[in-house]
Amino acid sequence: xxxxxxxxxxxxxxxxxxxxxxxxxxxxxxxxxxxxxxxxxxxxxxxxxxxxxxxxxxxxxxxxxxxxxxxxxxxxxxxxxxxxxxxxxxxxxxxxxxxxxxxxxxxxxxxxxxxxxxxxxxxxxxxxxxxxxxxxxxxxxxxxxxxxxxxxxxxxxxxxxxxxxxxxxxxxxxxxxxxxxxxxxxxxxxxxxxxxxxxxxxxxxxxxxxxxxxxxxxxxxxxxxxxxxxxxxxxxxxxxxxxxxxxxxxxxxxxxxxxxxxxxxxxxxxxxxxxxxxxxxxxxxxxxxxxxxxxxxxxxxxxxxxxxxxxxxxxxxxxxxxxxxxxxxxxxxxxxxxxxxxxxxxxxxxxxxxxxxxxxxxxxxxxxxxxxxxxxxxxxxxxxxxxxxxxxxxxxxxxxxxxxxxxxxxxxxxxxxxxxxxxxxxxxxxxxxxxxxxxxxxxxxxxxxxxxxxxxxxxxxxxxxxxxxxxxxxxxxxxxxxxxxxxxxxxxxxxxxxxxxxxxxxxxxxxxxxxxxxxxxxxxxxxxxxxxxxxxxxxxxxxxxxxxxxxxxxxxxxxxxxxxxxxxxxxxxxxxxxxxxxxxxxxxxxxxxxxxxxxxxxxxxxxxxxxxxxxxxxxxxxxxxxxxxxxxxxxxxxxxxxxxxxxxxxxxxxxxxxxxxxxxxxxxxxxxxxxxxxxxxxxxxxxxxxxxxxxxxxxxxxxxxxxxxxxxxxxxxxxxxxxxxxxxxxxxxxxxxxxx
Numbered sequence: 157x158x159x160x161x162x163x164x165x166x167x168x169x170x171x172x173x174x175x176x177x178x179x180x181x182x183x184x185x186x187x188x189x190x191x192x193x194x195x196x197x198x199x200x201x202x203x204x205x206x207x208x209x210x211x212x213x214x215x216x217x218x219x220x221x222x223x224x225x226x227x228x229x230x231x232x233x234x235x236x237x238x239x240x241x242x243x244x245x246x247x248x249x250x251x252x253x254x255x256x257x258x259x260x261x262x263x264x265x266x267x268x269x270x271x272x273x274x275x276x277x278x279x280x281x282x283x284x285x286x287x288x289x290x291x292x293x294x295x296x297x298x299x300x301x302x303x304x305x306x307x308x309x310x311x312x313x314x315x316x317x318x319x320x321x322x323x324x325x326x327x328x329x330x331x332x333x334x335x336x337x338x339x340x341x342x343x344x345x346x347x348x349x350x351x352x353x354x355x356x357x358x359x360x361x362x363x364x365x366x367x368x369x370x371x372x373x374x375x376x377x378x379x380x381x382x383x384x385x386x387x388x389x390x391x392x393x394x395x396x397x398x399x400x401x402x403x404x405x406x407x408x409x410x411x412x413x414x415x416x417x418x419x420x421x422x423x424x425x426x427x428x429x430x431x432x433x434x435x436x437x438x439x440x441x442x443x444x445x446x447x448x449x450x451x452x453x454x455x456x457x458x459x460x461x462x463x464x465x466x467x468x469x470x471x472x473x474x475x476x477x478x479x480x481x482x483x484x485x486x487x488x489x490x491x492x493x494x495x496x497x498x499x500x501x502x503x504x505x506x507x508x509x510x511x512x513x514x515x516x517x518x519x520x521x522x523x524x525x526x527x528x529x530x531x532x533x534x535x536x537x538x539x540x541x542x543x544x545x546x547x548x549x550x551x552x553x554x555x556x557x558x559x560x561x562x563x564x565x566x567x568x569x570x571x572x573x574x575x576x577x578x579x580x581x582x583x584x585x586x587x588x589x590x591x592x593x594x595x596x597x598x599x600x601x602x603x604x605x606x607x608x609x610x611x612x613x614x615x616x617x618x619x620x621x622x623x624x625x626x627x628x629x630x631x632x633x634x635x636x637x638x639x640x641x642x643x644x645x646x647x648x649x650x651x652x653x654x655x656x657x658x659x660x661x662x663x664x665x666x667x668x669x670x671x672x673x674x675x676x677x678x679x680x681x682x683x684x685x686x687x688x689x690x691x692x693x694x695x696x697x698x699x700x701x702x703x704x705x706x707x708x709x710x711x712x713x714x715x716x717x718x719x720x721x722x723x724x725x726x727x728x729x730x731x732x733x734x735x736x737x738x739x740x741x742x743x744x745x746x747x748x749x750x751x752x753x754x755x756x757x758x759x760x761x762x763x764x765x766x767x768x769x770x771x772x773x774x775x776x777x778x779x780x781x782x783x784x785x786x787x788x789x790x791x792x793x794x795x796x797x798x799x800x801x802x803x804x805x806x807x808x809x810x811x812x813x814x815x816x817x818x819x820x821x822x823x824x825x826x827x828x829x830x831x832x833x834x835x836x837x838x839x840x841x842x843x844x845x846x847x848x849x850x851x852x853x854x855x856x857x858x859x860x861x862x863x864x865x866x867x868x869x870x871x872x873x874x875x876x877x878x879x880x881x882x883x884x885x886x887x888x889x890x891x892x893x894x895x896x
Contacts, residue, residue: 162188163312164193164194165187165195165213165315166212166213167196167214167217168198169197169216169217170219171227172227174640175257175292175296176217176218176227180217181546183307185543186308192308199229199232202232211318213252213253213311215254216255217254218230219256220257222718223262223263223892224262224264224267226268234268242279245279251283252281254288255300256273256289261293261851263885263894266289270289284313290303295606420609421615422590429592433602438580439576439580439637440543441632442542443636445631450532450533465712468495468711469710471489471490471491483667485665486662486665488663490659490661492657493657502723503647504647505646505647505718506659506661507714507716508645508713510643511565516569521560524628524629530558537549562635567640569618570617571616572610573617573620575598580629581594581629584629584630587624593624613673614668619674620673622673648741649661649745662779663683663686664683665683665684666679668680689711720888721742724763724844726763729842730766732767732845734767734846734849735767735848736768737770737777737779739854740780743846743848750792765793766793766830766837767784768823769796771798773802799821827861845884846892847893854894863877863881864877
């Protein structure tokens with residue numbers, strides 16, 4: 157008898173860095189376990205789907221990028237559905253569910269998903285499952301896990317009702333909601349005998365030690381734990397479940413002193429160490445990787461995506477800060493005179509492509525036991541019998557590269573391992589205690605530990621493998637799960653009208669402190685690399701450049717045009733810039749542009765300009781001080797409002813005092829002092845507001861202050877003030893260029 161066709165549904169994703177795509181692929185893979193057939197497509201693949209005629213449920217997985225913009229591969233789809241010519245019943249036949257990914261550190265949280273959801277409803281589509289808004293600021297899994305758990309019931313319910321509808325019965329789709337109270341699957345206990353527990357804990361702990369040492373269990377314990385790891389509910393295929401007894405010490409045992417264990421990356425405490433676990437389903441392997449010893453192979457000198465990359469020399473480097481109490485800030489000048497394709501404008505940004513640090517690549521190769529094969533040719537292909545939907549060889553891995561090149565230029569080895577990766581690593585971990593801990597870290601119950609010990613400190617792949625020495629993953633597993641090495645974006649800090657053939661940008665040298673799992677501090681990947689590259693030829697402001705200095709190196713860059721974060725096209729409109737620290741960078745370009753425009757059009761009427769700048773010390777990190785004061789003198793900048801958060805120690809200690817009155821410490825305090833002028837420009841004079849800098853604190857504080865200013869000036873409630881600010885965003889007159 158012919159097999160009955162599985163009920164089908166459609167999964168569509170828009171993804172900028174691969175997160176939404178990975179989730180969509182996971183849904184498509186798991187569908188078969190639920191007796192369903194999933195058709196997976198990227199929103200840019202128009203030839204693969206047709207929503208105008210789609211009669212099956214559709215699941216959208218959408219991320220947000222930039223200042224609330226759709227990802228590149230969803231941009232055209234969003235434009236299509238926003239056409240005003242579409243009727244209100246255009247999608248009346250469509251039923252959908254939507255998961256949006258975002259980060260509450262940024263103002264337009266999940267904006268792409270919200271835009272699509274709102275527009276689908278305006279066009280008559282029916283939502284069969286409540287939308288999920290996953291926040292990367294606190295951990296996507298907080299929303300993602302329960303949303304995925306409830307999705308399958310909702311899809312089957314929608315399919316059932318749609319089938320009844322096709323038979324002429326009335327259609328009334330109930331909207332399912334994620335169920336966060338799904339009961340755990342019961343499992344046999346994973347037990348280590350008391351005798352083994354005692355033998356595994358031999359080190360004493362100092363009373364002031366922050367982290368207790370965690371001993372490995374014996375080989376027999378590992379063997380026992382493997383044999384006892386078995387599910388009692390084989391029907392549950394979406395997730396695997398595990399339970400274990402905690403490692404315990406006998407207070408009365410003479411050979412082992414009683415110690416108080418502290419939880420850490422490698423050690424858990426009750427109740428987590430004793431509870432049953434819901435862990436992700438094991439991701440199916442899909443890549444075959446082989447190494448071919450071809451002697452000394454020719455290394456690739458071009459970077460991936462070389463068609464959009466430009467190799468440019470560093471013309472000049474300037475140290476903008478002084479003193480040890482401030483973060484080093486540097487300005488680099490790139491010579492782009494030979495690159496006519498880099499036609500940037502003030503407000504644009506560009507990507508810098510940097511390699512992983514050589515020492516970290518060496519450590520990774522040694523850890524994997526592949527250092528002696530670092531010059532071998534890497535051949536990556538799909539497994540013939542793989543079960544991954546939409547599997548492909550990663551397109552960012554070129555042909556004919558060495559293993560060392562792979563880890564240097566292709567893989568983001570500092571990326572925090574995702575839970576699916578941790579789940580896969582369990583299968584390659586020999587020690588039973590370490591296996592259990594990896595299971596905890598990737599489980600639903602271990603979400604808090606995952607955030608605390610991995611996500612928040614930003615521990616990377618090499619640091620994880622160092623913490624779990626019995627884990628020996630194959631190379632193919634890393635290529636499957638370690639994401640692409642991403643370029644780092646920087647704002648242009650110049651105008652080509654003032655500096656033809658040149659491009660300036662500014663950066664702080666980022667420092668990550670030591671923590672458990674990372675014994676030594678480290679610099680940011682790109683900022684540390686740039687600092688090391690130009691350190692020898694670094695020009696300090698107080699020194700005269702010597703003619704015989706060695707040539708500075710070249711770097712690879714790619715332009716990222718920003719069509720919205722630009723000065724007003726109408727020169728008569730006023731605009732306000734808020735940019736503390738290196739956030740002032742794009743506004744230097746704005747003002748240089750305005751300076752040249754004034755010179756070219758002396759009779760024109762130019763709008764009022766304001767800049768709110770802040771830093772720690774007037775004499776330490778007041779970036780571009782001379783240039784900014786020169787703009788004020790020439791009339792290019794009408795109002796320069798500066799503040800210094802650390803110059804008055806007594807004031808800093810008085811944290812409860814309203815610092816916005818006597819001496820402002822932060823940019824939002826100066827905004828509040830100039831509330832009437834700022835609100836008049838924005839609400840009555842059609843002006844613009846630009847904010848650049850830190851998303852986590854500054855941008856939120858500025859937004860909260862603006863809301864209070866609007867509320868007070870207009871004498872309205874908070875909700876109305878929020879609507880006014882939202883209106884400014886919609887009109888593209890409140891714009892942000894912020895980073896986490």
